[in-house]
Amino acid sequence: MGASILFKRPQGKKKAMQTTKVVLLFKAILLVLPILVLWYDAWSQFQPVAKLTLVGYAKVIDGDTLSVGGRVVRLAGIDAPEREQTCRRSSGRLYLCGEEASQALERLVSSGLAxxxxxxxxxxxxxxxxxxxxxxxxxxxxxxxxxxxxxxxxxxxxxxxxx
Structure with a gap:
């Protein structure tokens, strides 16, 4: 009996229109909210990096990427081979250029300049x-x-x- 009272339709045309407007507003919110969440998530990824300060141990992932305090940080303005990537020397011989790039960044981190x-x-x-x-x-x-x-x-x- 209590449930039927909660869902009882309002009496009169004016109250029915108000209920319809509330239901439509609620549906609109449910439709728009996921879009806003996705938009905010995408927008927040493009915030200026200068405002971001990370504190923690830096671990080299590859030649242009570090993990600092558990967050992945790409070095701005450069691109380097991925750690598993191979390249071909002028002699035609394959080599692990991604590993070399990673090691170069590790040497930079351990260069004695800090x-x-x-x-x-x-x-x-x-x-x-x-x-x-x-x-x-x-x-x-x-x-x-x-x-x-x-x-x-x-x-x-x-x-x-x-x-």
Whole structure:
């Protein structure tokens, strides 16, 4: 009996028209909502990358793609062979050009031009510390001479701005 009361048609022509309008509005919302969700999803993928800040350990996926903190990041303005891709040398011999591109990006990441930011290294501290140690022992990048720790340099620059 309770269900029949909930679905009882309103009395009168005016109330019937109001109910019809509400039903049509509800159907329109149900029809348009998925379209808006799809549009928003597509639109959000094309937001300017400059506004995006990712923090985390960077892992090389291939020659132009990293995974940072679990998010895939494509390097802007370049394209490189996929890791499994092969190419042909001028001699006609096939080689793993995608693997070479990936290794080149890995060498760039481990070139000694950065130090471990221990405060934010988290679970990757040991691995990053090992890379830093290898760069230091090989006198690569920053380790070929002397340098100021970037965090200290930023603090000094900020202090001079305020003064």
């Amino acid at each position: 130090i471990v930011y221990r405060q934010f290294a988290g679970k990757h501290l040991a691995e990053l510390g090992q890379l830093e140690g290898e760069a230091r022992l090989s006198n690569k990048g920053l380790w070929q001479g002397t340098f100021e720790v970037p965090e200290n340099w930023r603090r000094k620059k900020q202090k001079n701005r305020v003064s």
